[in-house]
Amino acid sequence: MSFWIYNQGLGIPISEKSLLVERKTLPLSELTNTSKIHSTEDEAHHKPIHETILKSELPAISTQSQKQKLFNSEYQSENKKRRQLVFVAEQIMSSPVFSLSAEQTVESARQFFVEKGFRHFPVVGENKRLAGILADRDLLNLMAARGHSADDASVDSIMKRHVLTALVSTDIREICRVMFSRHIGALPILNEDRALAGIITRSDILRTMIEHGPFELWA
Numbered sequence: 001m002s003f004w005i006y007n008q009g010l011g012i013p014i015s016e017k018s019l020l021v022e023r024k025t026l027p028l029s030e031l032t033n034t035s036k037i038h039s040t041e042d043e044a045h046h047k048p049i050h051e052t053i054l055k056s057e058l059p060a061i062s063t064q065s066q067k068q069k070l071f072n073s074e075y076q077s078e079n080k081k082r083r084q085l086v087f088v089a090e091q092i093m094s095s096p097v098f099s100l101s102a103e104q105t106v107e108s109a110r111q112f113f114v115e116k117g118f119r120h121f122p123v124v125g126e127n128k129r130l131a132g133i134l135a136d137r138d139l140l141n142l143m144a145a146r147g148h149s150a151d152d153a154s155v156d157s158i159m160k161r162h163v164l165t166a167l168v169s170t171d172i173r174e175i176c177r178v179m180f181s182r183h184i185g186a187l188p189i190l191n192e193d194r195a196l197a198g199i200i201t202r203s204d205i206l207r208t209m210i211e212h213g214p215f216e217l218w219a
Helices: 041-045 049-055 064-082 106-116 136-150 172-182 202-212
Strands: 003-007 010-014 120-124 130-135 162-167 186-190 196-201
Touching (some): 106 120, 106 136, 130 136
Parallel strands (some): 162 186
Antiparallel strands (some): 003 162, 120 130
16 A cells, blocks of 8 residues: 555555545636736746756857757757656655654744744654644644643644655655645655655645656646
8 A cells, every 4th residue: 555544653554546536627717818927036046948058158050950959959968967757755755854743842843833934744752653743724723722821732732643644655646646635735755664754745746847847737
């Protein structure tokens, strides 16, 4: 089995078919005109590859067709350096994993969220095994209900104990289907010994699409 449900440290294998829920999609409506997003400071550091190639020192070429051939070969050569085929969770997961301790206070967990800037953290128990997962919205809900009186509460008291996980060898397409179907924003990844090895979030998937595309999309 590629997916496991962890509840109070006990792992139960679960099939992908039982996780998937059929979702109906609406037909695309006509796109409206949108204005161009203004460039940012980061744009100067992420120029398209063709700008870099065109501005490099190329040998003198007599015809436009020769220039285009050279440009294409340079472009393909540069792309091969940057891209690789991606198949399994281990290739795109964030690792090593920042995690919380089940014994930590809610206040220390809140500070950790602010410091690292992430939205989900796995929670580990005394044996360093996965014990749960905590999302920033769990903290927000608690603070809204109890205010600062919740600061001394433990992470163990508010974390989600019923955690869906996947193995490092799980196919990325399976992970995408399950995360979409189950409305999951983050999925802890375990190694073959069932120890926490990484985590995959929606951001990891989007980053992979940007860095390792193009993809063939079918509708």
